Amino acid sequence: MRRLDAKVKKVQDNTASSGFIARARSEWERVKYPLKESTMLKLRDILQEQKLDLILIINVLNTDASSAETETLAQHMSQLSCNISQLEADVGENKNILKASVQDLKRKEVLGWIYSQDPFMLYQSRESRRHPGTCQWFLQGREYLQWRSTGPLLWVKGEVGCGKSFLCSAVIRHLQSYCTAQSDNILVHFFFSFADSHRPNPLLCLSSILRQMCVNDRVLQNVEELYEKFNGSTASRPLEYHDIELALDSAIACLQQCKEVYIILDALDELPNDPDEYQRSRVLSWIKAIATRYRHVHILFTSRSNSNSRDIEDFVGTIPSIEIVTIDAMSNRDDMFSYLEAQFKKSHVLNKVPGHSLSQTLNSMISLSGGMFLWVHLQMVELTKLPTPRLKDIDHILKTMPPRLDDTYVRMLQNIHYLLSSEAARALLWLSLSLRPLRLVEVNESCIIMPQNRPVIAEEDRLEGEGILPCLSGLVRRTGIDNKYLALSHFSVKEFLTSEALKHDTCSSYGFQDNSAHALIAESCITYINHCYCSENRTGSRTDLEQFPLLEYACRYWFEHMILAGGEEQMSLASLASTLLQSGEKWKYVTLIYNHMIPDVPFSCAARQLTLRTPLGWAAALGLESVVHLLALQRPADLHMIQDIRFDPKCFQVQEPCEECYMIRFYPTSGTALMKAAQFGHTSIVKRLINDGADINSRGEFGKTALSIACRCGNTDLVKYLLDSGASPSGVLTEAIRGSSTLICQLLLDAGAVADEEIKGEIHLIVAAELDYDHICQVLLDYGADVNRLIEVDDWETWDPAIATDALTGATMFGNIETVELLLSNGAHIRGSALAYSLTGVEDGPSDKHREICNILIEHGADMNPDLGAFFNTPLAMALYNGWLDIARCMISKGARIEPSDPTCLLAGNILVAAVSSVDMTREILGIGVAADSPIAAVHQWAWGMDGDACNFTTALQAAAYHGHVGTVELLLANGANPNVLGPPYGSTLFSLFAGTCYAIENIGPESHEKEAKKAYNLSVRDKTIQIYKVLQERGVQNIIPWGSLNYDAYRTCVRGIKYSSIRTANAMTRSIDEEKFAILSGGTFCRVVRS
The missing domain is CATH 1.25.40.20 (Ankyrin repeat-containing domain)
Structure with a gap:
């Protein structure tokens, strides 16, 4: 009993303020996400020790002892039991917190992968600028209410600046309330923007819509499957438009149980109508297909109605059931009056205008506007500059107001102080063509870069505080989080700056052409990089990004602006860019900020200095055709050189190396400049390198060729060119299969690839069957693939059953029902391994798809007593373990x-x-x-x-x-x-x-x-x-x-x-x-x- 009393005292001490329970609670309060697994394990170990103590004491308490000491022990144990129960609850609660945190992190990772931006940012920006109470004329109109109820399509059209985007934000706000009341409804939206004209907008649009639909668990599960298939080193190929299109179609189909799905698309006319890329036509085709196929989907889209949107007009003409609403002067009149009245009251000067005069003034402005909200807003900018509210001054401004939007912009340019006109022109140019939103501090830096001067930035030219922003009132607005970013106030500003009319105006110095402007930005970026690298203030760390505000942008986008500059302009910069690529330590410094081979956050790993062997390899990877041509002439031997350098990053010598270094060390890529160009899809550079003498069939370390890379990337045009130029189709069919391109597979087979070939232990038909590409399986069968061909296994004793030996087994492993049916219809034999996989699946256990396949195999005469080898249960036992009693009885x-x-x-x-x-x-x-x-x-x-x-x-x-x-x-x-x-x-x-x-x-x-x-x-x-x-x-x-x-x-x-x-x-x-x-x-x- 003394020993037992000592044991109780020991346990009792652990409940004191300095004991284990107090320490554990304190630790849990201090630990922050993510919780460490080691901490959880330690807590569980201590808890198990306490359980052992409790077991020993309870065994004594179960004896017939009736002494007072036993009663005391019982009291101690009662308290101890409560403490342990509380500790169990605490551990359980924190396990749940950890589990929920991990799940939330995975969900955010998947959503960020499918669409990295905030899909609500543009909506919130427009909604924050919309005057309260506006657009009620539309929301209460017959066309809108009918569309919300039953209509598949509604087109809202209007001239530039009439308020289409604000109307969209009002519709979204209204539908958010409506969908909240109707809980099964789903609302998604996308705002096209001229600022994204260089990006693949159709892909961005559909990706954003798919991400927003992930509020539905079934859709999220489908997107997670897409993530597993196309993300990371195991991805068969990059995610493409048709993949998102299929996934979105599947998502919309599975949402048919919802009452309605509402899709709002704003500013469709700001989507480029490039005849080579078919951006706008792709989205229009998708809209028509979805509206035709699904009755529960309602799509509203807006655009201008002018010569630039003729294709939209033609598209609308092909759909008889579409509703059309035109925003005109009468539609907007009440909204304009409400907006102007609020602006006058808000101004400390204009709010003193008498009531009768105010009404007359507002009506005059509305009459002059022609229904253009933007014009009214820009005139208000001028009125708010008045020092006093004299009616004669207001009347003078009203009478001198430019009648057109372009005239308004001209007057704004004329009002810019002549001492800052050059800086203002460069700021407008950068804001018009930047490849991501620019912060105010970046704009202030960009507008003082003089590439031809030395130094390129003079310290006396720097602009402090608001900098250039006050000069650009009406042309530019603040945007983004905390209003740190700048953007053109409207799409029409850029159209005006690049218009023919401005070329013949007194303000022509503010105009520009896209090609020459991109070239100027590219040159400015390169010279800015040189300036920063040579600066005494450079530290080689993230501090440099604060010291030199435009450095990150310059390192990330210089080559993209050079590509967008076009042929002649790019040639003029070839020497400057070539010098940068050959600059040794300076170029390594650039790649620490942005490395095109392994994009990451700047200075994420100072120990990683991954680079290519020659400047030619970098030029090919970056897509700089003029630089490739120049370097190929200067250094022809580099054409045949393997560009990748094996390296053991210093980062890996620490206990926890960064993930990128780990992957690079164990999965290095390898290839010539030709293969780099193929990897990044630069077809014109591939053609130039071949013309310059590059070996088209050169192989990298893992046997890759330019053709195999093009096949894996699904680049059909490049595959055609390489085959026509003499590339060997041998050994690359598997890459085309993993790229899921039926057309490329046919091209290779027509060029002499063997459908039934086994390469490195892989048979084409098995690869296609495992990936559930039944369309490719059919092509392979049409070209003579043996449906029952087996992988040759040298030693069955060491064979891994997780490796399929035939196509039917491969399809069964991954639950590919359509492929199973296709193979069976083409005479596939049912082996015991196929039946076994239909009962087990591969990793996560059998699914409903496996159960259906099992029934299919049984119906097609599968042997119920196959010899699976000495180590495995029978299929009947497997079915019983699954609880599939109907299948077991069958x-x-x-x-x-x-x-x-x-x-x-x-x-x-x-x-x-x-x-x-x-x-x-x-x-x-x-x-x-x-x-x-x-x-x-x-x-x-x-x-x-x-x-x-x-x-x-x-x-x-x-x-x-x-x-x-x-x-x-x-x-x-x-x-x-x-x-x-x-x-x-x-x-x-x-x-x-x-x-x-x-x-x-x-x-x-x-x-x-x-x-x-x-x-x-x-x-x-x-x-x-x-x-x-x-x-x-x-x-x-x-x-x-x-x-x-x-x-x-x-x-x-x-x-x-x-x-x-x-x-x-x-x-x-x-x-x-x-x-x-x-x-x-x-x-x-x-x-x-x-x-x-």
């Missing part, structure tokens, strides 16, 4: 064998163990003659990893007790099962029961935060445990310690014919569940659950 009716006297145990005891989840199925198997105590043979899982201790039981009674199947336990005992048979994994039936109870309570059922549901679940587990325990007691079960240790050498060699129970031994060898651990898992449950 198998039996089709001849699946059950043999009570089977010496291997696979056809008797193993099947009985697999059936314990069903009383009826267990009864049927017992009725065939299988003994209730039939021994089993140890087996491995065919594919997915179920816990071996949960399936390899010595007897069916142990399995039924572990899983808590009361009825099955009673049935087995009634049929003569012995409850005292000893054997793995838990030693006896009694301890199998306790181990199963522990596992169920700790790992199965509702989450800990669902307290009531968790409590009810634990109670049900307890009741089942007590029922089984009482039944076992009635049958004379012995309360014995586990039988001892497990001989693992015997376990590993346990095969057919060696009964699982025969591997018990008296040797004191370690095993996964020793007596001490078992006491924790089973003994504690015994005391807590059975005797409570």
